[in-house]
Structure formats: structure tokens, C-alpha cells
Amino acid sequence: TKMETHISMESTIRDWERSVEILDASHAKEEVYIFYLLIFFDSCEECPGHFGHIELAKKVYHANLLTHTVKTLRSVCFNCSKLLIARDKTQQEYKTLSSLKSSKSRFNYVYSNTTAKEGRICDPKTGGCGYKQPKLVKQGLAIKVEYLDENFDQTKDRKSLLLADDAYPVLSKIKDDDLHLMGFNKEQGRPEWMIISNLPVAPPPVRPSV
DSSP states (O other): OHHHHHHHHHHHHHHHHHHHHHHOOHHHHHHHHHHHHHHHHHTTTTOOOOOEEEEEEEEEEOGGGHHHHHHHHHHBOTTTOOBOSOOOTTSHHHHHHHHOOOHHHHHHHHHHHHTTOTTOBOOGGGTOOOOBOOEEEEETTEEEEEOOSTTSOTTSOSEEEOOHHHHHHHHHTOOHHHHHHHTOOTTTOOGGGGEEEEEEEOOGGGSOOO
16 A cells, blocks of 8 residues: 555665664765655655755845735834734724724724824833834835934944845734734734745656746
């Protein structure tokens, strides 16, 4: 059966690996790799292989999600990632947001009440850090940032391009409760996933022929 064949293959490979450990010979190690390849190509009909990935040296924005990324960055504090909309349950802004059922409606409501408010302070009265929000502008496939707070990172220029590596921590620190209010699903679609850090690599049997 397929299960017995799979178990037999794994057992054979383990035997080869143990032999290499004993011999500790480079030519034997090469034979193990060749054996892996033979096993792999011989079993393609039963198993097409498994995806791998390439970890990028620098994170990059997803071109099709760049607008959504900018909107998300404008909706939270650039310093502490706290949602900039009122969190007091007695305020009408929060009541309206909580009553919206659609994720898209919640996201648009949060964005419309926080966006275009560059310079807005992350209110300390509601647990904020007091940071003055920067100006973020989408320009082509890049995001331009202008820091307005006097305590911004002095190692960066006040006006510069916002790299994906700098935007990623802001998105990844957003709390689960805030994600829900923004319309994100914390299990299936977190905002930091809009930034690419790995590229999938398909196994040879499922790659398109060229």
C-alpha cells in the first residue's frame, strides 16, 4: 500500500543517514543526496512534493495591497500601534463602530475617522502614548513619510521613504481587540501579512513547464 511504501522509504533513508554518520565520508553524503532525489522522483505519482520558501533579506510591500497597507498605518499609532479611534464604550464613535457587522464597513469607518488627521496625538487619556502621528502618502509603489513628532527616531530623515521593514513592526504590534474593531481576522488575515517576507517555492512536479 501507499502507507507501507512511504514507511519503507523513510526507513531506508534513515539507514543511509546512519551509515553516513558512521563513515563520515563526503562521497557517502553525496550518495545520500542522490538517493533522496531518486526516491523523490520515483514517488512523484504518489506525492507531488512539498512547497519550500525563500526568506527575503529585506521585506517588501505587496503591490496589490499597498493602498490597504497605508490605510491601516494611518488608523493606528505609528509609535505604539494603538487604534486611534475612541475606545470609550460610552462614546458614540465606539458605539457606532461596534454596531457594524461587516468587516469592510468597520475598516472604512475606522479609516474615515482617523485618516487625513496627520498630526493627531495618540491620546494619553485613553491609554495612548502621546505620539504625534506622521504624514503618510502613497507614491507609486512606495510610501513617503514625514515625521511630525519631535521625539521621532533621529537616525532617520524627517522626510523619507517608509521601508517595509519599518512598517512591519507597526502592523505586527496591533492588539487582537483592535484588529477585530478594524475588521481584520486575527487567524486568517493579520495586517502584517500584507508585507512580504517570504516567497513560496513550488516543488518541481507542479511547476509550469517553460
